[in-house]
Amino acid sequence: MFQLSLATFRERRSLFAGAVLIVTLGVALVQSSLLILVSAASPVLPPGLSLQDAERLRDGYSAAVALLAMMLAIATFLAVFIVASTFAFTVAQRRRDLALLRLTGAGRGQVRRLLLSEAILLGLIGTLAGVPAGLVVQRWQAALLVGLDFLPPDFSVRWQGWILAVSAGIGVGIAVLGVLAAARRASKVLPLEALRDLGEAAKVMTGPRWFSGILFLGGALALVILTPASSDEAAIPLAVNGAIAAAVGLSVLSPLVVPLAGRVLGLFLRRSTLGMLAQANLRDGVRRSASTAAPLLVLVALVLSLSGTLGTISAASRAAQAQNTAADLVVESAGPVPHDVPGVAVASAETPVTMTITSYDAKQKAKTKNVRALAVDPESYAKVHPLTPSSLADLRGMTMAMTESHDDSLGDLVQATVGGRDLRLRVAAILPDQVNGGPGVLIPREVAASSDDGASTETLVRLVPGADATAVAATYRTAGARVTTIADWLEASASAQEAMNTRIMAVLLGLSGGYAVVAVINAIVIAGAQRRAEFAAARASGLYRGQVVRMALVESGVVAAIGVGLGTLAAAGPLTGIGRAMNRMSGTQVFFVPWVPFLLILAGTVLTVSVTSVLTALSATRPAPVTLLAGEGR
Incomplete structure (x- = not known):
């Protein structure tokens, strides 16, 4: 063999x-x-x-x-x-x-x-x-x-x-x-x-194909149902995997869509000879069309699910941060800032601190992780962050507050290392999980007194009604601090998150997306190379070479439309799930539609499919029809 x-x-x-x-x-x-x-x-x-x-x-x-x-x-x-x-x-x-x-x-x-x-x-x-x-x-x-x-x-x-x-x-x-x-x-x-x-x-639609298609669609539906109840860390893989599962299921069942698309094509081009021929070819070449559309379907689903998921999280993070910040100015400094500044109602100093938390599993095996905590004054912090739970008043002495995503419960003693000191901190408050980037741990400022991280302190300042913000900012700047308005600070934070998401998209789709595009081109080339005799028969029956090329272009355009349409449908369910998850976590109604990635991939698809199908058809129709029909030209 x-x-x-x-x-x-x-x-x-x-x-x-x-x-x-x-x-x-x-x-x-x-x-x-x-x-x-x-x-x-x-x-x-x-x-x-x-x-x-x-x-x-x-x-x-x-x-x-x-x-x-x-x-x-x-x-x-x-x-x-x-x-x-x-x-x-x-x-x-x-x-x-x-x-x-x-x-x-x-x-x-x-x-x-x-x-x-x-x-x-x-x-x-x-x-x-x-x-x-x-x-x-x-x-x-x-x-x-x-x-x-x-x-x-x-x-x-x-x-x-x-x-x-x-x-x-x-x-x-x-x-x-x-x-x-x-x-x-x-x-x-x-x-x-x-x-x-x-x-x-x-x-084409065999029993195993029906079974696998329905199985993957059922798995995608299960992931869509699970996504709204998950945290933001789990929501990303759940949404992407849901889109991939839906894409596989729809690609397996795509032969059901190709004949329907052919009939729709016939409604628009029934008076055109090339349109009728393209419709007939789509109806007879269901397997060929489905194989060509499959990698394109997965590519569209992958791009839209990733960009939509990251965009939804960014929008929810922006909305939640604005909702949970009741301040007018942000003062950034490497050292202490003036106290009792005229016109200031509340000033909450927040210093990022690196700390190590050690936890033990059921077998008493230690697991150590580094976390970024915020050293705060609980009373002033609660005033500028209205969504903070009232139980934060217990954050005094050797205590800490952590989000629900951590394994420890209220009242537990946690072994931690802060500033080189080994401490046992009591969990005094449980913070609600926040959308992408909120503080996971809060500690009183006295706990972090010996920390030598050298991190700058951000002081969120809320002014007295009617106070002159310019004068207050000038007072802080005189002490060497950098002052921005809360609107500019929120915009900079959101822009940094969106830049991070763009980088993630570039890494994930830069190479894998190119791989899928190569697969699309390969499918079109294989399909066209095996149709030389078919194209020769069409030319022998009276069509010019240019007409055959245009016919192949119309077919490829319909197949591309099928791939883009089914890929968009595969991404729609997971994006709805991630939107519901972020709405629950942020307390706001947020749904992000990735229009820019969609339009870019649509334009790229049209260009790639058009150029590839035309070049493949030109290559397949280069020999004289009689040599192909006689079985001589290859």
């Missing part, structure tokens, strides 16, 4: 070239993400750093690890999904060849072994090309993370010898997983049915 697989590769190299490229990129992307993840998970910090600088570096590494973990999951999913879709399409294109093989005496098991052998060969070739390609992708990916301030400029990726075995497993694994379902289906089709395109060979 391996000899036959090699012969098939040589004979059908144009058909397998796209699959090899997809596996190569999948191996490269997964290998790169894994190597950077391992290096960032155990960083080597330079000696002599201050506690604040060391904590800032650790925060950056932690954010990079979280991002890389998400990217690794997305890259692995895209690799398996796209390879499976591509291989299913290539196997469907070869069903007549496989039928002839069955007629010459090959059994079902031999057909399955042939296809699995091809998958293993495909995986090995993809691995051999993917390992060196992964080194190139690694440089780009690391440079992207450094350029977006997730990793320090001196970050270097440490090579791991075991990555070669992992890459080989990834390459062969995704190829074999991708071909399993297609091999099983191909072996069950009767040879005569495949030759005449009847019965099981002509059926």
Whole structure:
């Protein structure tokens, strides 16, 4: 069978070239993400750093690890999904060849072994090309993370010898997983049915396809239901995974949509010959259209779910912070600021402090984590933050307040380290979980008295009604402090969060989105390359070459519309869930619609699909029709 697989590769190299490229990129992307993840998970910090600088570096590494973990999951999913879709399409294109093989005496098991052998060969070739390609992708990916301030400029990726075995497993694994379902289906089709395109060979919506499509849609619905009750940290992966599950389910069921779209096309273009031909081609080439739309569907769902989720969290964070801040000025200083300034009603000094909390699980195993706390005066803090619970009045002495997301309960004693001192702090208050960025821990200022973080203190100032804000600001500036209005401070905070979200989008979609675009182009090229005889028949019946190209362009446009429409539908449910979660947590009605990403991806889709389909159709119609119909031109 391996000899036959090699012969098939040589004979059908144009058909397998796209699959090899997809596996190569999948191996490269997964290998790169894994190597950077391992290096960032155990960083080597330079000696002599201050506690604040060391904590800032650790925060950056932690954010990079979280991002890389998400990217690794997305890259692995895209690799398996796209390879499976591509291989299913290539196997469907070869069903007549496989039928002839069955007629010459090959059994079902031999057909399955042939296809699995091809998958293993495909995986090995993809691995051999993917390992060196992964080194190139690694440089780009690391440079992207450094350029977006997730990793320090001196970050270097440490090579791991075991990555070669992992890459080989990834390459062969995704190829074999991708071909399993297609091999099983191909072996069950009767040879005569495949030759005449009847019965099981002509059926696209099989029982397993119905089952898997409904299963994924059911999983997506479950995730949408769970998202509103989750915290903001859990809401992001739940929403994205819900969109991905919905995208997979809709892509599996997309053959149901293609004929409907063809009929809609017929309503608009029924008087056009090219329109009627495109409608007929969509109706007869359901499998081809569904395979082309699948990677585009997933790409749209991924982009819209990520951008919509991050945008919704940013909007909710902006609204919640404005609702929970009752101040007029913000004074930033490295030292103490003047007290009893005329015109000031309340001044709440808030100093960020790095502290270490040690907790124990059921087996008394210690787990230590660094947290960023705020050292505050409870009384003044509660006055400028109206959503703070009244129980904050108990925040005195060796106490602390923490959000509900922590494992400790009211009254528990927590082992903590602040400013080099080992303390046991009693949980005096439980703070409500806040949207993306609110303080997770509050401690009295006397607890942080010996902390040498060197962090600047922000003092939120509320003025007496009728006081001159300019005069008050001038008094603080005289003492060397930096003063901004509360509106400017809130805008700067929201802008910083939105910039962070933009960086996250750039990392997650910069490479994985490009991978999906390559898959879209590959699907269009494979589909067009296998239609040379069909295009030749159309030209022999009287169509000009330009008309055939325009017909292919119309078909591709409809398929792209199907992919964008279903991808938008896949993202709509998870975005509704994340909107409800943020509304619950922020106490405001917030729903963010990612119009800019949607319009950008729509424009990019139209450009990519149009250019690719036109170039592919021009290439497929270059030989004279008579040579293709006679079986000579290739």
